[in-house]
Amino acid sequence: MTYFLQNLVNALQWGSFYALIALGYSMVYSILMLFNFAHGDIFMVGAYIGFGVASALVAFNSLGLVVLPGWLLLVLTILVSMLLTSFVGMLVERIGYRPLRDAPRASAAITGLMIGIILETGNLALLGAQRVRLPTMIQSVTYDLGGVFITNKKIMIVLVSLGLMLTLHQFVRRTKWGMAMRAMAYDYAVVPLMGVPLNKIAAMTFAIGSALAAAAGILYGVAYPVLDPYMGIVFGWKAFVAAILGGRGSIMGACLAGFLLGFIEIFVTMVFPSTLRDLIAYGIIMLILVFRPHGFFGEAYSARLRL
Amino acid sequence: MAIIKRITSSLAAWVAATPLLAWLLGALAAVLLEHGVGRPLADLLGLPKVPVLFGMVLALKSPGLILSAVAYGTIIYIVPIVLITRLGAGVLNQAAAGLLRLNLSASVVIHLCLLYAVLHLWSDISDYRVLTLKLTLIAVMLTLSLNVINGYMGEFSCSHPGFMALGAYVTSVFTVAFFVKDKLFGPPLLPPELGPYFFPVALVLGGLAAALGALLVAIPSFRTRGDYLAIISLAFMFIVKSAIENLEVVGGARGLRSQPDWANLPFVFLVTVLCVWVINNFVNSTMGKALNAVRDNEMAAEAMTVDTRRTKIVAFMFAGFWAGVAGGLFAHVLRYVNPATFGIQRLAEVLAMVYFGGLNSVYGSIVGAVSINLLGEALRPLELFKWIIIPLLLILVMIYRPTGLVSFKEFNVRRLVSPKTPPGGDR
Numbered sequence A: 001m002t003y004f005l006q007n008l009v010n011a012l013q014w015g016s017f018y019a020l021i022a023l024g025y026s027m028v029y030s031i032l033m034l035f036n037f038a039h040g041d042i043f044m045v046g047a048y049i050g051f052g053v054a055s056a057l058v059a060f061n062s063l064g065l066v067v068l069p070g071w072l073l074l075v076l077t078i079l080v081s082m083l084l085t086s087f088v089g090m091l092v093e094r095i096g097y098r099p100l101r102d103a104p105r106a107s108a109a110i111t112g113l114m115i116g117i118i119l120e121t122g123n124l125a126l127l128g129a130q131r132v133r134l135p136t137m138i139q140s141v142t143y144d145l146g147g148v149f150i151t152n153k154k155i156m157i158v159l160v161s162l163g164l165m166l167t168l169h170q171f172v173r174r175t176k177w178g179m180a181m182r183a184m185a186y187d188y189a190v191v192p193l194m195g196v197p198l199n200k201i202a203a204m205t206f207a208i209g210s211a212l213a214a215a216a217g218i219l220y221g222v223a224y225p226v227l228d229p230y231m232g233i234v235f236g237w238k239a240f241v242a243a244i245l246g247g248r249g250s251i252m253g254a255c256l257a258g259f260l261l262g263f264i265e266i267f268v269t270m271v272f273p274s275t276l277r278d279l280i281a282y283g284i285i286m287l288i289l290v291f292r293p294h295g296f297f298g299e300a301y302s303a304r305l306r307l
Numbered sequence B: 001m002a003i004i005k006r007i008t009s010s011l012a013a014w015v016a017a018t019p020l021l022a023w024l025l026g027a028l029a030a031v032l033l034e035h036g037v038g039r040p041l042a043d044l045l046g047l048p049k050v051p052v053l054f055g056m057v058l059a060l061k062s063p064g065l066i067l068s069a070v071a072y073g074t075i076i077y078i079v080p081i082v083l084i085t086r087l088g089a090g091v092l093n094q095a096a097a098g099l100l101r102l103n104l105s106a107s108v109v110i111h112l113c114l115l116y117a118v119l120h121l122w123s124d125i126s127d128y129r130v131l132t133l134k135l136t137l138i139a140v141m142l143t144l145s146l147n148v149i150n151g152y153m154g155e156f157s158c159s160h161p162g163f164m165a166l167g168a169y170v171t172s173v174f175t176v177a178f179f180v181k182d183k184l185f186g187p188p189l190l191p192p193e194l195g196p197y198f199f200p201v202a203l204v205l206g207g208l209a210a211a212l213g214a215l216l217v218a219i220p221s222f223r224t225r226g227d228y229l230a231i232i233s234l235a236f237m238f239i240v241k242s243a244i245e246n247l248e249v250v251g252g253a254r255g256l257r258s259q260p261d262w263a264n265l266p267f268v269f270l271v272t273v274l275c276v277w278v279i280n281n282f283v284n285s286t287m288g289k290a291l292n293a294v295r296d297n298e299m300a301a302e303a304m305t306v307d308t309r310r311t312k313i314v315a316f317m318f319a320g321f322w323a324g325v326a327g328g329l330f331a332h333v334l335r336y337v338n339p340a341t342f343g344i345q346r347l348a349e350v351l352a353m354v355y356f357g358g359l360n361s362v363y364g365s366i367v368g369a370v371s372i373n374l375l376g377e378a379l380r381p382l383e384l385f386k387w388i389i390i391p392l393l394l395i396l397v398m399i400y401r402p403t404g405l406v407s408f409k410e411f412n413v414r415r416l417v418s419p420k421t422p423p424g425g426d427r
Helices: A002-032 A039-063 A070-100 A105-127 A152-174 A176-186 A198-223 A231-245 A251-271 A274-291 B002-017 B020-044 B056-061 B063-102 B104-123 B127-152 B160-179 B192-218 B226-246 B265-284 B286-296 B298-303 B308-334 B344-357 B362-378 B380-400 B413-417
Strands: A142-145 A148-151
Touching: A002 A039, A002 A148, A002 A152, A002 A176, A002 A198, A002 A231, A002 A251, A039 A070, A039 A105, A039 A198, A039 A231, A070 A105, A070 A198, A070 B380, A105 A231, A105 B344, A105 B380, A148 A152, A152 A176, A152 A198, A152 A251, A176 A198, A198 A231, A231 A251, A231 A274, A231 B226, A251 A274, A274 B226, B002 B063, B020 B063, B020 B104, B020 B413, B056 B063, B056 B362, B056 B380, B063 B104, B063 B413, B104 B127, B104 B265, B104 B413, B127 B160, B127 B265, B127 B286, B127 B308, B127 B344, B127 B362, B160 B192, B160 B226, B160 B308, B160 B344, B192 B226, B192 B308, B265 B286, B265 B308, B265 B362, B286 B298, B286 B308, B298 B308, B344 B362, B344 B380, B362 B380
Parallel strands: none
Antiparallel strands: A142 A148
16 A cells, blocks of 8 residues: 555656646647647756756855755746746747648648757757756655655655646636637637737747746756756657647646556556556557547547648 | 859750650769779879768768869769760650650660669669668658658558568568577578578568558547547557567567578669559559548548548558568668667658658659658768758758648659650650
């Protein structure tokens, strides 16, 4: 039982990375009906920007002018990196997606893939192939709850991701910009005629998605402090799968499917050897899609799919 | 400006008046010339060796030699081709017309023989050229077969590396187990001398295995379309890769080696020609037109008595079969495969070739596969930056020609081998 609970905690943490990244895919999809295939690499870029910001802040702190507590450093790192990465997202939209808005969807998918490769290679060219470590900002404290070990980092990661998801939900539901986004998702063709600026909304969607990916990148770096240029591939594709599994364009679905994917992966490794993880996880996903062809919350295939 | 216009128009007139036969003979003369005087000429121009890929690699490595490389290329390739196409166009047009009157297939076979002679002589200079050529031909097969699904049927399938892996492994296991003394499978079960005769059988088996695997993607495609099908095919690719990694019988993640060296250039060339021929006939058949109907509107196709389920199954299995054959050849060209070869990287490469060349077009697939492959080899000295230049190029192509360079163009063999008349002239 404790073993099960322990894995449950790990799965929550693992799933929150997937959920945060999947949100970016899903939001872009709901507005533009395109998947941003560079999103996994934006997650990687976000983690690296976080690495840069954190190193700078830690260096500044060690000068001794103002001594900031560790948690404040982390919060600052997350906020600044989210801001910076959102610019990367907007740039990707401007270069790779805006010129292709009326092109076949597959073409945009290819530009996304290629931008992803450019980001990876650019990172390799700038920083070299060796991995970097995110500086430690908060000390790990382990709590023992009747045999289940929970670290303060795990609690922080799950809480921060849930907080970000709730904030996003409130933003989409309650603000004028959120309303514009929902309107755009409802009808991509007519809503711009009503004076809603399509380009601004699209850029904003990319920015928000990228910011969430950056947060996921830093949280990942807090949990597993080794970053490498190809980390975006594994996470990106799996989160993409989660976004589809949740039903394309559904924010709630993306969160749930992200957590579900985390659970599947952790519990598969609990029972089977870890080399079988991908095999079984993807097998389950294939089965789910065969029996629920539109994911959990997706709508049925309709004329809205522009191909 | 007027001068440029005149030059381009005269170039266009020249190209329009030159039959394929002249180009092939020109290329043949060029490679013969390279065979004869390539070595001494390279020495004379101060080049360390004969430029392997038209001097591009050399020019990037040591920019001081660019002029010599250009001079070499001009003397060896451009001069003979220009001379023959310019002077021989009239005679060769008549020859092409005569061949065509004789028999279409005879004319095609003669053209293919010429093409093979050119490729053989060209690649004879170095082993590197042979390898590049073989891999390019295999890439043509892969790209064409993916184009059947992604271009002609309009689905976004990501499972091609999976089909390729199935073909590569089944073919390799067959050849290694039966004809090679190997650590994994022990002594050969059949005399190795028989091996080369069974190689086509092995390839067909690999192709059939891949086609069976394709069923796993084809059957869900009845209910699932678009993005969801993309995920199913992606999951299929990961499942195949992961399954092979866990199969210790075939070497697991370490891979499978010691495939016999049977995939020589003539064989790969023959299989590629067969593949192009069969796929071209397939996409021009009733079934091929049904693919387009399914792409453009599935419901309307169904109403027009197209059996959409059968169409999808046939398309997936057919494409899977050729991807499997290409995979089998790939394994025997490199003589080593491991599951990591068939991952996301390979998928990005194949997709890039399909979309660069052009959707719904046999020409496009050939153009895409050849140009991306040769570009990849030529930019090799740039190491990392190669992976910035090629994606940038592809993004530009996507922005200015979203369906690829030569999309939606029919591959007409008769027109290809027929004589060309200058514009304005009588036919």
